[in-house]
Amino acid sequence: MTVRLTLLCAAARTEHAVRFADGALDERALHRVRAVAGTLPRAATRCTAPSRRCTETARTLGWESATPQPALRDLDMGSWYGRTLDEVAATDATGLASWLADPQAVPHGGESVTQLCDRVAAWLDALRSDAGRVLAVVEQAVARAAVVHALGAPHQAFWRIDVPPLSTVELSGRGGRWNLRMAELPVGPRPPR
Secondary structure, eight states: OOEEEEEEEOOOOOOSSOBSOOOOOOHHHHHHHHHHGGGSOOOSEEEEOSSHHHHHHHHHTTOTTOEEOGGGOOOOOGGGTTOBHHHHHHHOHHHHHHHHHOTTOOTTSSOOHHHHHHHHHHHHHHSOTTOOEEEEEEOHHHHHHHHHHHHTOOGGGGGGOOOOTTOEEEEEEETTEEEEEOOOOOOOOOOOO
8 A cells, every 4th residue: 555645844933034943833824824724635644743833733724633743853953943044154154064064964963964864764664554645744854854765865955955834745655665746736626618
């Protein structure tokens, strides 16, 4: 049996400065979640990363029974947690450059991109072959790591993958072999011919 996995990137707060942090979603972000609620496929299995951002996204979608999955947690940013990219660049430019260039680097003392990719790959490959359709609300870094694994790409490719908030990544597979599926946007009824 083939697993059909849809990863939905959590909504993002609409503040201008993006931080290496978790937090509550504002009303504008929640409105965006409500707008996509009807576009997702149905699934018996729904799960979420344990962050507040992901659990609020799932709850706003109406997924009261979504199971938190620790393996889907965001990249541990260590001493950079709570800071903006600009703040890190101003105080640790060498560390930031190293982290962006080397997937094994951990200048912040948290988790490397390689460790994240390995954790997500292990979660993907542990999905039961009879799971059917699975929906998961995840962090953007987790979606990137899933794409890296599905394509068998080197971990350096992590930074070349852009997954905006509320975008989806669709994977199908079994037995550790994954395929990336590009999805069509939902459209209204077709005009008569």
